[in-house]
Amino acid sequence: MKAWGSTLLFVLVGTALQARASIVYFENFNSEPGSCWSHRSVATTPLGERFLGRDSLRGFSGSELVTLTLDLPAHNEVVLEFDMYVIGSWNGITTQTGKGPDLFFVSVQTAYGPTSFLTSFSNVTNNPQSYPAPFGLGSHAPRTNASAVDELGYGLDSVYHLCLSFPHVGDEIVVAFGAMLSEPLNDESWGLDNVRVSAHPEPSAAILLVGTWLGFQRSLARRPKRPIKPNAPPVAEGPDQA
Numbered sequence: 315m316k317a318w319g320s321t322l323l324f325v326l327v328g329t330a331l332q333a334r335a336s337i338v339y340f341e342n343f344n345s346e347p348g349s350c351w352s353h354r355s356v357a358t359t360p361l362g363e364r365f366l367g368r369d370s371l372r373g374f375s376g377s378e379l380v381t382l383t384l385d386l387p388a389h390n391e392v393v394l395e396f397d398m399y400v401i402g403s404w405n406g407i408t409t410q411t412g413k414g415p416d417l418f419f420v421s422v423q424t425a426y427g428p429t430s431f432l433t434s435f436s437n438v439t440n441n442p443q444s445y446p447a448p449f450g451l452g453s454h455a456p457r458t459n460a461s462a463v464d465e466l467g468y469g470l471d472s473v474y475h476l477c478l479s480f481p482h483v484g485d486e487i488v489v490a491f492g493a494m495l496s497e498p499l500n501d502e503s504w505g506l507d508n509v510r511v512s513a514h515p516e517p518s519a520a521i522l523l524v525g526t527w528l529g530f531q532r533s534l535a536r537r538p539k540r541p542i543k544p545n546a547p548p549v550a551e552g553p554d555q556a
């Protein structure tokens with residue numbers, strides 16, 4: 315999966331942006347969601363919160379992927395918000411055999427091409443995680459920026475409120491959510507809750523900055539490189555050889 319470079323198209327934003335965008339979709343999974351989801355069964359935490367997940371208790375395993383397909387009004391920017399349930403002993407960025415890394419990704423086709431936001435989470439002491447940075451670009455303490463810790467009832471869990479903004483055009487959007495975990499469902503799993511999608515007719519300043527940066531990079535790539543003159547061969551003095 316392509317992860318770097320394209321990650322720059324995603325902008326982690328605060329909820330302030332939400333106020334000026336029109337909400338086109340919201341789902342809290344109190345009942346079975348619509349056919350816009352590729353997987354529709356709902357799981358329930360030990361404390362009774364319902365969320366999207368295949369297994370009725372633990373949600374999705376580390377090899378599963380789920381997509382959300384929506385029709386959108388005219389727009390130039392999309393804001394995607396959701397709560398990510400990190401259930402069990404996720405091990406973050408560790409490369410210990412059989413333990414990690416434990417990764418989560420969001421993939422979407424943006425106005426500039428396919429983009430993935432890939433990061434890692436950890437619920438285990440001394441196992442750092444990438445988030446809030448993308449995987450490979452940072453190391454943070456387990457549960458950094460979690461909105462809730464050990465409040466789902468599994469004994470070892472955390473919740474992250476992710477808010478991603480990206481340039482997008484067209485009347486349909488397909489968002490893929492998935493994980494790559496090193497251990498089985500009863501040890502590590504995940505789920506989604508409170509998924510909100512907003513469309514905005516004008517790109518935000520952050521998106522314009524990213525678009526400008528991409529345009530600059532592409533203009534550099536198109537610039538013809540100055541030909542490198544080979545060293546001129548030594549010229550023999552004397553009469554022409556022709």
Ligand SMILES: [Ca+2]
Pocket residue numbers: 342343344363364365507508
């Ligand atoms: Ca819920």
Ligand SMILES: [Ca+2]
Pocket residue numbers: 402403404405413497501502
């Ligand atoms: Ca583990």
Ligand SMILES: [Ca+2]
Pocket residue numbers: 403404405412413414415416495496497502
């Ligand atoms: Ca693991």
